[in-house]
Amino acid sequence: MNETKLSEVEETPTKPPNKLTGQIKFFDKDKGFGFVTELSTGHEYFTHFTSIKPKTPCWNVLYKGEYVEFDVVEGLKGSQANNITGINNGTLLCDNEFEYRRRRARRKKQEQPEQQEQPEQPEQQQN
Secondary structure: OOOOOHHHOOOOOOOOOOOEEEEEEEEEOOOOEEEEEEOOOOOEEEEEHHHEOOOOOOOOOOOOOOEEEEEEEEEOOEEEEEEEEOHHHOOOHHHHHHHHHHHHHHHHHHHHHHHOOOOOOOOOOOO
């Protein structure tokens, strides 16, 4: 009987079979919409900010050139990208930006007590 040890089996993350991989072509963060280009076919899909699924409570925004995974659903005007996540269900760039801002705010808060200046004492006048 041929037994395989668990250490010999290479675990690789696999994406769900219905997820497509794409790259952000355009995203207008002020208007909340953009387009994702599927890598294998080159087909472009419309996306709305409500379809973005970040891992942190950040502003749902995508950046040009960012690689993502997504589902395709039929919308009112055709196919749309939905459930947009990072590759292998990883983080999106907006997740990283949220974490960066959170750490920067925490660092500033820690430095603040050290930087507080003593109120200046008025100089006494000499007679």
